[in-house]
Amino acid sequence: MADPKGFLTTGREVAETRPVDERVKDWNEVYVPGSLLPVISKQAGRCMDCGIPFCHSGCPLGNLIPEWNDYAYRGDWTAASERLHATNNFPEFTGRLCPAPCETACVLGINQPAVTIKNVEVTIIDKAWEAGAVTPQPPERLSGKTVAVVGSGPAGLAAAQQLTRAGHTVAVYERADRIGGLLRYGIPEFKMEKRHINRRVEQMRAEGTKFRTGVEIGRDIDAAKLRKRYDAVVIAAGATTARDLPVPGRELGGIHQAMDYLPLANKVQEGDYVAPPITAEGKHVVVIGGGDTGADCVGTAHRQGAASVTQLEIMPRPSEERPEGQPWPTYPMTYKVTSAHEEGGERVYSVSTTHFEGTAPEEGQAVGNVAFLHLVEVEFRDGRFEPVPGTERKIPAELVTLAMGFTGVDRDNGLVEQLGLELDARGNVARDADYATNVPGVFVAGDAGRGQSLIVWAIAEGRSAARGVDRMLTGASELPAPIRPTDRALAV
Numbered sequence: 190m191a192d193p194k195g196f197l198t199t200g201r202e203v204a205e206t207r208p209v210d211e212r213v214k215d216w217n218e219v220y221v222p223g224s225l226l227p228v229i230s231k232q233a234g235r236c237m238d239c240g241i242p243f244c245h246s247g248c249p250l251g252n253l254i255p256e257w258n259d260y261a262y263r264g265d266w267t268a269a270s271e272r273l274h275a276t277n278n279f280p281e282f283t284g285r286l287c288p289a290p291c292e293t294a295c296v297l298g299i300n301q302p303a304v305t306i307k308n309v310e311v312t313i314i315d316k317a318w319e320a321g322a323v324t325p326q327p328p329e330r331l332s333g334k335t336v337a338v339v340g341s342g343p344a345g346l347a348a349a350q351q352l353t354r355a356g357h358t359v360a361v362y363e364r365a366d367r368i369g370g371l372l373r374y375g376i377p378e379f380k381m382e383k384r385h386i387n388r389r390v391e392q393m394r395a396e397g398t399k400f401r402t403g404v405e406i407g408r409d410i411d412a413a414k415l416r417k418r419y420d421a422v423v424i425a426a427g428a429t430t431a432r433d434l435p436v437p438g439r440e441l442g443g444i445h446q447a448m449d450y451l452p453l454a455n456k457v458q459e460g461d462y463v464a465p466p467i468t469a470e471g472k473h474v475v476v477i478g479g480g481d482t483g484a485d486c487v488g489t490a491h492r493q494g495a496a497s498v499t500q501l502e503i504m505p506r507p508s509e510e511r512p513e514g515q516p517w518p519t520y521p522m523t524y525k526v527t528s529a530h531e532e533g534g535e536r537v538y539s540v541s542t543t544h545f546e547g548t549a550p551e552e553g554q555a556v557g558n559v560a561f562l563h564l565v566e567v568e569f570r571d572g573r574f575e576p577v578p579g580t581e582r583k584i585p586a587e588l589v590t591l592a593m594g595f596t597g598v599d600r601d602n603g604l605v606e607q608l609g610l611e612l613d614a615r616g617n618v619a620r621d622a623d624y625a626t627n628v629p630g631v632f633v634a635g636d637a638g639r640g641q642s643l644i645v646w647a648i649a650e651g652r653s654a655a656r657g658v659d660r661m662l663t664g665a666s667e668l669p670a671p672i673r674p675t676d677r678a679l680a681v
């Protein structure tokens with residue numbers, strides 16, 4: 190235990206964010222760079238090195254949190270980084286983007302603010318990169334086996350890195366023009382600057398992983414032929430089928446899926462556009478859906494200069510305290526204020542959209558543009574949301590983004606049919622405890638198998654599927670033991 194009295198003498202301090210007025214004028218990460226550096230070792234010293242570290246099971250990766258907290262407390266950043274990488278390929282992603290279910294499982298959190306695990310994690314990895322301690326780890330010998338990974342999000346990257354390091358020849362196929370999946374096109378720059386992905390991809394290239402962008406398996410290459418060409422295939426294609434809102438007026442201009450809106454803002458930052466083809470500038474924006482994707486639309490709309498931003502959620506506003514049915518150490522559904530919410534806008538709970546009202550079509554337009562959104566308050570009764578009579582109203586809505594979640598893997602591009610993959614009842618690729626699908630030699634990891642989830646789970650599953658592949662190819666594997674697909678740990 191680093192500091193036996195740390196949790197008694199030191200209070201929790203989290204990374205400082207830049208002032209709202211300053212940060213909404215740019216796209217850089219919202220945190221003040223290095224703001225925690227002077228105190229991070231003391232923060233790590235609050236860790237009690239518990240006999241049973243519940244944070245391990247809170248983290249889907251099983252990160253060895255007390256071990257690296259101890260090294261961080263002592264200022265041994267190299268050792269801390271080595272322990273961190275023992276379970277996590279990409280701590281710079283999770284350290285910035287994870288909702289940190291480890292912290293809600295921290296034993297100190299029972300009666301005091303939890304250890305700032307996520308902030309310690311990101312500090313360790315940032316320092317390791319700065320010190321040049323994160324270097325390529327090419328395999329000592331090649332196995333002669335080949336693996337294709339379909340999709341370059343966190344699941345595909347983690348699987349590819351593990352398999353390359355195990356000596357297999359790995360090619361990652363990505364339909365987008367850049368590597369990273371939702372980390373690249375979806376999650377805004379202000380949550381994670383894309384230079385972090387580029388740096389990892391360079392490391393992976395130096396280790397021997399090959400990347401093929403702009404290739405959609407199923408469309409550009411027949412998936413069954415891909416299977417024949419490689420000794421194994423990992424499907425890490427995400428759960429990209431977005432849920433729609435089939436209400437009157439949905440066909441109006443100005444109503445877009447969040448994932449048609451957010452990537453364009455990412456592309457402006459990449460230098461592909463001077464201005465985004467869909468922009469919130471000067472518009473009344475309504476975001477439908479209260480999750481991460483919705484919050485990202487809110488923050489993006491603020492930066493584009495929206496006239497107003499309203500976020501709608503059908504569920505009631507969660508409580509600020511842990512609900513009774515979600516005691517420590519589970520991950521509770523509490524009211525969260527993200528950096529995007531700090532920046533303004535209104536959040537409206539317990540409402541449902543009834544229809545959209547539009548302007549008359551202009552010459553050459555088949556339909557007009559959305560102008561208002563009609564909503565009604567709802568109550569949850571007898572297992573369904575019922576409208577509350579007399580609560581109908583309309584709000585201005587000139588740009589509407591739909592952020593209502595995803596319903597599984599893409600079924601339109603031929604990938605599923607050409608391989609003959611079985612899907613489960615939720616539209617995800619079915620798999621067994623070793624992440625193997627019904628097709629011999631084809632494995633699945635991340636959102637494609639799990640359904641829409643988190644980066645930390647995608648990395649955990651990519652690592653686990655890699656072990657399944659390695660075992661199939663070589664008969665045994667020294668890669669870390671998998672997390673079972675059914676194992677929800679304490680996490681979301």
Ligand SMILES: Cc1cc2nc3c(=O)[nH]c(=O)nc-3n(C[C@H](O)[C@H](O)[C@H](O)COP(=O)(O)OP(=O)(O)OC[C@H]3O[C@@H](n4cnc5c(N)ncnc54)[C@H](O)[C@@H]3O)c2cc1C
Nearest residue numbers: 340342343344364370371406426427635636642643644647
């Ligand atoms: C807007 C948004 C914000 C989010 N914010 C957070 C957050 O802050 N924290 C968090 O933990 N989680 C967040 N999530 C969830 C998280 O991003 C996902 O759970 C995670 O990225 C899933 O990783 P994955 O590798 O399984 O899939 P993805 O990241 O979706 O990557 C799949 C990749 O496969 C490619 N692909 C698909 N089909 C094919 C094909 N046939 N051929 C070739 N390539 C193909 C896709 O183009 C994509 O690049 C967010 C999700 C969204 C949508």
Ligand code: SF4
Nearest residue numbers: 248283287289291307
């Ligand atoms: S990956 Fe997420 S859950 Fe795991 S230690 Fe980091 S912040 Fe916590």
